[in-house]
Amino acid sequence: MNRSYKEVKIPVSWGTLAGKLWLPNCPQTTKLSGVLMMHGILDNASSFDPLIKYFPQEMTLLSLDLAGHGFSDHYSEKLSYQYFSLLSDVIEVLRFLSWEKPILVGHSLGGVLAINIAAILPDKIGKIIILDGSYPPKIRYELFSAYMSRLYETEIGPNKEKIYSTKLAVVERILEGHPDLSRSSAEILSTRGCREVNGGYILTRDIGIPKILLFYSRYVFWKVLDQFILDNITMPALFTISEESFQFTHQKEIEKAGIKLSPTTRLEYVKGGHQVHMDDPREIGKLITTFLEQKRKSKL
Secondary structure, eight states, X not given: OXXXXXXXXXEETTEEEEEEEEOOSSOOOSSSOOEEEXXXXXXXXXXXXXXXXXXXXXXXXXXXXXXXXXXXXOOOTTSOOOHHHHHHHHHHHHHHHTOSSOEEEEETHHHHHHHHHHHHSTTTOOEEEEESOOOOOOOOHHHXXXXXXXXXXXXXXXXXXXXXXXXXXXXXXXXXXXXXXXXXXXXXXXXXXXXXXXXXXXXXXXXXOOHHHHHHHHHHHHHHHHHHHHHHOOSOEEEEEETTOXXXXXXXXXXXXXXXXXXTEEEEEESSOTTHHHHSTHHHHXXXXXXXXXXXXXXX
């Protein structure tokens, strides 16, 4: 059965975040809870559309557009896309929702956000599902130093939005940024990845998002808080690792960390690339369904 969704806007301290909300198809018998989904960098809330049918019908689902993505507001020029900013945004969303023991689902960058939130709020999160979200290796200081020098020398100013003449051109642009993504999945992302203007279409995401900044800031975050995270994630957790992902070698670290995280942690390797949850969601969908059907074990 296909579930319908509605567009929602959630206020945060600096603006508004958008999302897609799926309400239960049957009355809930437990206290209000739900599933919060967080996409990867340069994706949007529609990236979870192919997986929705694998979640129980009685669950409330909210797929969030992170700041500067999809239909969410963009940061001002004075507020950069630091990892910590995105992290605080999601915490604000959780506070607004006031769900009891929500389940966090994250892909790629969204997975790293979910892991850290679970570590920060271990008593408030029910379960986590991490889809190809890497456990970064230790960063070498010389690489970080080179990055900071590059950031210093980069001029930051207003961004000029390119106008694409057709929706097809937008899909082609999405495929350029996601070389391992199928065309059908790119079309799904385009549903909230652009908006119509005079003369064509413009991207809804903030074209000023500095990808390398997000990349390195989360590496440093993990380096500093590595042991804190391992000590605080005790809730049931499902990690899926895509065998053909560009991050595969980095994600091998999860295998070492997974044993420490929790007796209820599951680590599953799946066939496909980084965007397999969109391109062919069947295997991941079945893993999610099985994982959610398991009763939470009481802590010893």
